[in-house]
Amino acid sequence: MFTAGAESLLHQARLEKTCTDLLQTTLCSPKCPEQLQLLCAAILRERSPSDGLSLSCDRIQSSQQLSLVASVLLAQGDRKEVRSVGQRAFRVLESRQPEGPSLRHLLPVVSKVTRLAPHTLHEDQTNLLSKRLVDWLRYASIQQGVAHTSGGFFSTPRARQPGPVTEVDGAVATDFFTVLSTGQHFTEDQWLNVQAFSMLRAWLLHSGPQGPSTPDADDKSELEGSTLSMLSATSTASHLLPPQERLREKAFEYCQRLVEQSTRRALRKGDADLQKACLVEAVLVLDVLCRQDPSFLYRTLSCLKALHVRLCGDTARARALLPIARFFLSHGEAAAVDSEAILQHLFSRVPCELFHSPMLAFEFICFCRDSLPLFGRNLDILKQSFPNLFKLLAWNSPPLTSEFVALLPWLVDAGTAVEMLHALLDLPCLTAALDLQLRLSPAASDRPLWDTSLKNPSCLEASRDPQFQALLQHLLRAKASGTVKRLAPLHQLLRPMASCARVVQCAEAVPTLLQAFFSAVTQVADGALTNQLALLLLERSDSLYQVAEYEARVHRVLSSQFLALCALHPSLVVELARELLEFVGSVSGVRSRGAMLASVAWAVGEYLSVSWDRRCTVGQTNRFFEALEALLFEVTQSRPSATLPKCPPQVIAVLMTTLTKLASRSQDLIPRVSLFLSKMRTLTQSPAPSSTHHEEDAGAIRTRATELLTLLKMPSVAQFVLTPSAEVAEPRYHRDANTALPLALRTVSRLVEKEAGLLPG
Incomplete structure (x- = not known):
């Protein structure tokens, strides 16, 4: 009844008791105009619950007025009031004949009483x-009913005779x-x-x-x-x-x-x-x-x-x-x-053809969510249909995101997890493809369903090229195919549509959906699937649809989930050593993939150890050390440029820490790390204009290099602090001041104090 601004004002405003009493008096006055009573009831409902009400429906005779007063009392949420209103409504109902002219106002009251307090009747x-x-x-x-006329010379009983009601097609009922x-x-x-x-x-x-x-x-x-086995064609007489x-x-x-x-x-x-x-x-x-x-x-x-x-x-x-x-x-x-055929038709046809209907999309996802206990052996149909369900999500992502977060745990399956993760990362691209599909549809309506801000995208004609048709068909598939295709050419084709509002909205929802996906997949993932997912994260970190700010948001999620996968299956660092070495061997995406690179480097420093996997060898440790050392040297010694952007200081700090961790496990590497850390400290102290970092960042890097150098002066302490055994994670090592870890930390603190002269004043 009110606009959003008026409702907000009513909620914030505090009505004086005089005003509240006047509203109640007006509402209960039998001589007050109906429109004014409606307004008073609406204001009192918006102010509910309120302590200053003195309304009662016990003496009200008019059912229309009773319905208005009851609506205010029911809005208070008081169970006693609900019971009282219900009893009064039924007393009026009992005193009237079924064809009584004013019972129409009571049914909404009875319906709401039944919903609020079902056991009071x-x-x-x-x-x-x-x-x-x-x-x-x-x-x-x-x-049909008789029309209400005001009378007049031409108003005759014959002209006002009602006819029979009709059907929607005009036939007489x-x-x-x-x-x-x-x-x-x-x-x-x-x-x-x-x-x-x-x-x-x-x-x-x-x-x-x-x-x-x-x-x-x-x-x-x-x-x-x-019951079915005993059914007969006849039924009991209705009136009995x-x-x-x-x-x-x-x-x-x-x-x-x-x-x-x-x-x-x-x-x-x-x-x-x-x-x-x-x-x-x-x-x-x-x-x-x-x-x-x-x-x-x-x-x-x-x-x-x-x-x-x-x-x-x-x-x-x-x-x-x-x-x-x-x-x-x-x-x-x-x-x-057999309900399987009905479900197969429902999931294969409806999302494909009607994804652009917001109401149907919401009801479809609610149907899936609410029917989960009923699917039984048909649950596989739901799981295999996730590409079609994702069309509803891609086109209607803002209102459907929370529903999909609740539904995703039921869709995730070990057999389709990799394909589903690819589909989630390509969700904004799917939105653009659906937009393109509508534009190319010969049955497009007069009122376009696509984004009209993009009049005629340049990719419209290019999409008809057979080279892209196979990729589009794969992206728009109805069921899980068990295969994965590289969609980078399609990303380039659909790049002009990346600025569409619907694509941008979909991109904003993907990080939330990724979090929900990983929360579910970690419950079903074994070692092999964990390795597959980790490789996928590395591969897709530089293969995302280019929507504004999408890459940065997704990288934050991918980096945190890569660490979660490593914690779930620490052996993956050893098992995927070759792939991880290839990943850190490139600096082309240091700035764009900085979060991902930092996570990989941290995982190497944390889990590349015989304490986590007996298959870890000195050769592997040395290879990772050399690759990370070369990467750190290149990003710190080179000037930033278009092809080699500035490396974030967090990445540099993680790389230095990882090199120190690896050296603490293979002490032949300690001299090399010490020399490099000394150079890093000297480099960040230099006031040269070619310095690649601001003073605050340089100070943080310098502090970290000094701390690591100090630790390496006592290799046994460095190994204990940087590569603690599993039992050190027990709470007693952090609570008891006489155990080894606090002692080691106090020792390191004293060593750092001795080196304080190296720090800037």
Whole structure:
């Protein structure tokens, strides 16, 4: 009712007691205009909960006024008030006839009371509302309402005679009234019919045999199986059933009628949209009915099978496929129906064709998340369909990111983890490819779904080249293929689209998704998969789609996750020694890949040791030492240029520390490291204009070099501090002042103090 700014102001403002009392008096005044009462109720709701309210609905006679006061009281969140409002609403409901003119205002109140405090209603009240719902759903008038006229000379009773309601295609209705019946004007019981259907599913869940919850799957399957085996073609006479069972019977007839009405061709777009929404709700209600009373299952199956066949060729009504799939997931085993074919069609077609529909994308991901306990042996279909699900994410990443974070642990599988990581890193590229696909589509609508800020990207024609078609098809695949292709040429082709707003938004979501992926994959990864993932991180660190700031954000995640993989499987440093040496042998990406290079160097210094892997040899240690020494020399002795950018000081500090760690394990290397560290200290003290670092950075490097030099003067202490044994990680080494580690640290501190003269004043 209010704008966002007005709501914020109402929340921040503090109403005086006089103002609050005046709002309440106006709301309760029977002579006050309806619009003013609506405004007062809205303001009081926005200020809830409030201590200054003195409202009560006990003496209110008008059901419209009662609904407004009840909305304020229910917004307070007080359970006693909720119970009081519910009892008052039912007293009014009991005192009125089913065709009473003002019951329409009470149903929203009753529905909200049921949702907030489901156990406050008595059995007789539950039975009463169930009976009323039966009357409103099944026995509403099939004649249109009378138009309200102001009178006049030409107003005659003959001119105001109402006609019958019609179907959405214009045909005269021959069956009972439903929410899909149309007319110029509606009677009160027809409005109650619409409201009754809107609250039907929630009420069935409340008043059903299991209350708001559902029976266990095993019990349900056993119950359904035994019931189906005894079903007969006839059912108990409806009028002899208890109120709840009679309501379920009439709800079933109502939903069947809606399914039949959904086959009609609507004359107006608004009616067509209403058809889609009502079809979804009808299937959801049928699902509830079959869970509560399995005798409905036999009668529902044929209806929904035919409906599914019809909807498979109608993309405009694809939303209804989701509740149908959930229905067969829930009841397929009991009904001896294989839900695999239904799921295969759903996951292979809908995301491919309708990824650009935000509402459908959100509902599709919610369906996947909420149906996880029902997938069972069909969970592999979900896992294999992750490329298609990623299309929904790539196109709608901001609103779907949190849902995908919750879903990813179920999608991650040891067999597809490597392919999925590639897909996550290429997600912004996928967004650009989907944009390109829409632009090339011959069935594009008049209102384009792509980013209109990019009028005619230069890659539009080039993408038709057969050279790129295979890469585009791989990127746009529907299922996991088990293969990985290098998409660097495609990155270059789609580079003009990297500035599209949708691509930039998708790129911002990738780091969060990567964190969720690695949290899940570490739960299933063995040594071989860990090695594969580590290699992938090294490979992809310089092969990312060039979106603004995307590379830096992703590198921060990749570097931290590389260290996590090393901690999970320390032997990978020895097992991937050749690949790691190749990685550190290049300085072309020192600035862009600085975080990744620092992580690799730190992992080498930490885990290249016989204490972690007995296969570690002196030769390996020497090779890594020489490669890192050459890298450090090149990045510190050369002037920054376009081809050789300045190396971050953090990388230099890690490289120096790693060289010192390796030397402490192979003491023949100590003289070389000491000489190099001395040169580094001298280099950072030089005030020459060619210095490659600012004074603060140079001071940090100089301090680290001095500390490492001091440690190397006592090799045994250096090895103990830089390469501690596993038992040193125990808490007692950090708490007890008499143990070896604090003693070693105090020794080093004294040595550093002796060398203080070397530090700048």
